[in-house]
Amino acid sequence: MPRVNDAVEAILLEYADLLSILSEDPFKPRAYEKAARAVGGYPADLSTLDLKGILAIPNVGKSIGEKVDEYLRTGTIAALEELRAQIPEGVRRLMSVPGLGPKKAMVLYRELGIASVEELMEAVENDRLAGLRGFGSKTQENIRRGIQQLRASGGRVLLNVALDLAEGLLEELETVPAVRRAAVAGSLRRMAETIGDIDLLVSSTDPRAVMEAFTALPAVERVLASGETKTSVITRSGLQVDLRVVAPQVWGAALIYFTGSKAHNIRIREMAVRKGLKLSEYGLFDAKSGKRIVAETEEAVYEHLGLPYIPPTLREDRGEVEAALEGDLPRLVELKQIRGDLHTHTNLTDGLAPLEEMLKAASCLGYAYYAVTDHAPNLAMQRMTDEKILGQRERLRKLQAGYPKMALLHGAELNIDPDGNVDWDAEFLAGFDVLVASVHSHFNLGKDEMTRRIVRAMENPFVHVLGHPTARLIGRRQPIEFDLDEVFRTAARTGTALEVNAFPDRLDLKDEHILWAKRHGVKFVIDTDSHAPVHLPHMRFGVATAQRGWLTKDDVVNAWPLARLKRFLRKERVARS
Ligand code: DGT
Ligand code: CA
């Protein structure tokens, strides 16, 4: 179930938004934003904390702490209600348009009375913004693109949000006596990057009892439709959930059908037809006699189609059926094969937890190695210095004795400047065990310039990993544009690993691009980019994305034993210098 921490994070972010509209002081909203992220990343459940406990959370001072406490006790914050009363909800909705900040949203409202995204779109189309100060043609173009981006997201939610909710619902369904088996299906089982609605499948001989129990769950806000085989509801968080109930003997066929994707289903149904069979959610049938051949397990259905089992993360009709027929399905990398994390932060920069806490949490995951990669100095707001990072290295080396089974690697996340240069000179860079380089600024360079910039960074012999290569933030920031083939070719040539960033709003590279890059012979690293211990388990989203990109253990350098990883980190440096 979503934790109360997430609700408080959302409330504090709203408070920060409203403050940034109303107050001239830029630091106050930032303070609320930082506190929001700290609360979201805090390991303990907020509902178990008293005021003293709340004030122990990093970045939560007295004034914010008291508001959090008030919210936990009363379900509301008086000061927030006051701000809400001053600003129409529509203005805040305007701020959900990527690229449209609080000040501009307020101008649109004050000057033109615009209070919704629809009204804004209409105003853009009718050129009503033209005369407004600060709304030149470039701004208008950005707004237009932002609105398109917002529409394209179409109310879909991030993978982790849907998965949290679905796992909570499954847990509750499993306690219902009439439920035999229960599973997630649809895009969520395929671990797609965003989820339109949650599909659940249950087998039972008493569907009515299942539907009754389901619609009575506390998370359910409203029932859209309820029948014997299908019920659809809207949850309190606004997400739709479709529940299907089937007879136990057709479980496998139904699970294939409702897992999809639609394109994969069509592909295997065509195969069935060619074999004189008929495939539906009720089983695989002989087309002539109408007799059911198999239905109980997914494996049996695939087998009778002449196919090995195809993992859900591959079922996108990207060539998996052909590969299965040829016996060429990849042996997908699995979470349990991941031996370490190579991109993580501490509170030396924008992380929330001290080094010691991050290490402890990582060792609990059983990792054989773990890299700390705080931000380098050119990201000015992080205030990194040479002394600080060298001090951290010394501390890390001392802490190594406490982790006999986990090699502690010292790294940094470098910033790729517009010319493709990174922080620090060669001599200083040579002191690190592992270096991630990422684009954190100048997202709007032209395509050629952007390609050159990234190629140059990868040609740097000290750069091991290109971090979150497209810099997208799902639903919030478009990917940067570069020549994918050129960048993938360069990654292969220079031995630079491409990151599969596991943070749920990044998932960068994305599945299709991973598959594309793999064809160039690129190696990958699946990283969490954790800023708190609770982020470390995001690794599962990165692994799922890697699976959707057809990666095997051999493609993923952090699935390798330490000795092989070290060769990768060393050999490349020698080869390229
Ligand atoms: P979403 O919800 O947009 O993230 O994506 P899905 O894939 O979960 O799509 P959804 O919820 O509409 O349907 C769940 C699965 O049910 C879908 O992956 C395949 C199956 N399905 C739904 N409608 C059809 C259909 O018309 N034909 C076939 N072959 N399968 C369908
Ligand atoms: Ca769905």
Ligand code: CA
């Ligand atoms: Ca659905």
Ligand code: ZN
């Ligand atoms: Zn990072």
